[in-house]
Amino acid sequence: MSFRILVIDDDQALRLLYKSELESEGYRVDCVGSGKEALKIFSDGSYAVALVDIEMPDISGLELLGKLRKESPQTALILNSAYAVYKADFKSWMADGYVVKSSDLQVLKDKIRKVVTEHETVRK
Numbered sequence: 001m002s003f004r005i006l007v008i009d010d011d012q013a014l015r016l017l018y019k020s021e022l023e024s025e026g027y028r029v030d031c032v033g034s035g036k037e038a039l040k041i042f043s044d045g046s047y048a049v050a051l052v053d054i055e056m057p058d059i060s061g062l063e064l065l066g067k068l069r070k071e072s073p074q075t076a077l078i079l080n081s082a083y084a085v086y087k088a089d090f091k092s093w094m095a096d097g098y099v100v101k102s103s104d105l106q107v108l109k110d111k112i113r114k115v116v117t118e119h120e121t122v123r124k
Contacts, residue, residue, distance in 0.1 A: 003048035003116055007031040008038040008064070009080070010056045014101075018051065021105050022112070035059030035067075042068055047075050048116055051108075052095070054081040062091040069094050076115035080108065 005027045007018045015031040022029045030047075032038050035058050042050065050068055054061035065077055078097040096118070097111045 002026055002028050004028045004030065004046055005112065006038065006042060006047045006050040008033075008035065008050060008056075008061070009053040010034060011053070018105075018108075021109070025109060025112075027112075035061070035064040038064060039067060039071070042075075043071055047072070049076045049078060049112055051078050051080045051112075054079060065091065065094050076118070078108075078111055078115060 005022055007015050007022075007029060009015050009018070009031070010033050012033065015033065019029045019031050030041065032041065035056055038050070038052075052061045052065055052068070056064075059067075061079060061081065065079065068075065068077055076096040077094070078099060079095045080099050080101060082101045096115045099108045099111050102108075
């Protein structure tokens, strides 16, 4: 089974990198550049995972996290930020994971694999 992932990040180069890397892992990947775009396509509930950048120009990733959680509680939400400081923010605790951006994408791939496995176990 191929899981769908939504990448939400305002950095186009990073979106393209994540799409390429995650598709090579067998995932189906959609990318959007803003929180507003994410809300428009997220409502069908068909994503297994959403990667959420925190610092975006239109909606903070932390605010978006709460909206996505309400919209689709079964979707695993991973905060993906260049800043570790947000881990201490109470709003970030709604996420299923928190990954600090790095040139080594293995940590991100491992976190995605972990939350997908956990969510599949819960569904059974």
